[in-house]
Amino acid sequence: MATLLERDPNPQNFYASLIQGQKFAVIPELRLDSGDVLESCPVAYKTWGRLNESRDNVLVICHALTGSSDVSDWWSPLLGGGKAFDPAHFFIFCANVLGSPYGSASPLTTDPRTGRPYASEFPQTTVRDDVRAHKYVLDALGVQSVAAVIGGSMGGMTTLEWPLCTATGYVRSIIPIATAADHSAWGIxxxxxxxxxxxxxxxxxxxxxxxxxxxxxxxxxxxxxxxxxxxxxxxxxxxxxxxxxxxxxxxxxxxxxxxxxxxxxxxxxxxxxxxxxxxxxxxxxxxxxxxxxxxxxxxxxxxxxxxxxxxxxxxxxxxxxxxxNKMDAHDVTLGRTHAQEIEGSTGDGESILREVLAAAPPGALVVSVETDALFLPEQQERLAACLANATLAVLKSSDGHDGFLLEFEQLGTLILDKLRRDFPQYYLSVLDGDVGLLDDVEGRTAQPGSGSLTGEVEAW
CATH class of the missing domain: 1.10.1740.110 (Rna Polymerase Sigma Factor; Chain: A)
Known part of the structure; x- marks a missing residue:
């Protein structure tokens, strides 16, 4: 279980100070896939909106490689009243991944054993470690289940891992965007x-x-x-x-x-x-x-x-x-099938992938970018073919992989339509009281010249 904190436990981290309004939690001991243990492991996160009475109206947003917990910085046109991520209906959660400079445990945080920053001695973490760490924070916040997990690129890798690293039914819907079941030789x-x-x-x-x-x-x-x-x-x-x-x-x-x-x-x-x-x-x-x-x-x-x-x-x-390195290690099938099954398999391994992804909720929305040269559209086609009853949508964009961070109108429409179909009950009422950091969202859209820290819109 994580303990929720009032302030950043590592205030000396310059980069964490760049993300405004973060909250923090600390996990006493986090055992990693590597076998290493992170003691007093901090996790930085942001939330918008409120939990409903059943504590299940939760959207988990997963940031990309150099993104942050601040969805309002890099996906701001998707966040706000009437938009895909609406704090009037959902409790929206985004946490910084392990190894990133923006506040969660990383090479910049202090090693409690030495009193010095880990630097290059920080143990390697995996996408699955991120999911487990963030799940501890959701538990501390009182979340009972997650309506949907949504993320692009590395965030899409995390999205795929959420239902595989948690109990069946805990995650009810996923939207992986511009991502793949594993990191290709090209990406590596x-x-x-x-x-x-x-x-x-x-x-x-x-x-x-x-x-x-x-x-x-x-x-x-x-x-x-x-x-x-x-x-x-x-x-x-x-x-x-x-x-x-x-x-x-x-x-x-x-x-x-x-x-x-x-x-x-x-x-x-x-x-x-x-x-x-x-x-x-x-x-x-x-x-x-x-x-x-x-x-x-x-x-x-x-x-x-x-x-x-x-x-x-x-x-x-x-x-x-x-x-x-974390992205390179990503493979949703790793350790989830018996060695003899892998050795005896033929073809491109789609039967193995389909078997592993059977644990994911049916009806996933897989999103591709038509000109993506890093995560090829064929990789999303493979995902959609191996996820039960999945739908594949293609963003029209000439901007390549970054299309998922630039084509706000297309993406927002796809996500909003999916959430309204899957969770109509959440749109029947508006949550009472403060809906979180909406003041931080109003007027902040990632348009050219807006000065986004981690977004990809540029007026240059």
């Missing part, structure tokens, strides 16, 4: 490329760096984010948005932009080396020309530099390594 390879960017930065120092924006391996982390952005969007969206336009000029803006120059690891050049180069034909002048060419010439380059620098200001490198 992109993640490894990003990790190598971080490892190659000398400031990484095996993970023992100052865990603040100015202290971490910023060049490596920014480069990793740039690589990731290419997997989140599509060729069509980049060509349409940037083409071969030159790097834009800075202009006055209401939203403060980080500088566009990609942080680099400085390599000092000794004066003697410069003098020697000049003696052999002015090499130093040529070096200056090379350095100038590192600056963005095209708008697409400038956008990637902007994304890299913005990310350095809001995310931690050790946490990024941890969560990408």
């Amino acid at each position: 390879s992109w993640a490894e490329t990003q990790r190598q960017c971080i490892y190659s930065d000398p400031k990484f120092d095996d993970g023992y760096y100052e865990p603040r924006p100015e202290g971490q391996p910023s060049a490596g982390l920014a480069a990793a984010r740039m690589v990731a952005m290419l997997t989140y969007r599509s060729c069509v969206s980049f060509d349409a948005r940037f083409g071969r336009k030159p790097q834009r000029q800075q202009r006055a803006r209401h939203v403060q932009e980080p500088p566009l120059d990609l942080p680099r690891t400085d390599v000092p050049i000794a004066a003697a080396t410069v003098a020697s180069a000049a003696a052999v034909g002015g090499r130093s002048e040529r070096m200056k020309g090379w350095a100038a060419r590192r600056d963005p010439s095209f708008s697409a380059q400038g956008y990637l530099h902007y994304q890299g620098q913005k990310f350095v200001q809001r995310f931690d490198a050790n946490c990024y390594l941890h969560i990408t």
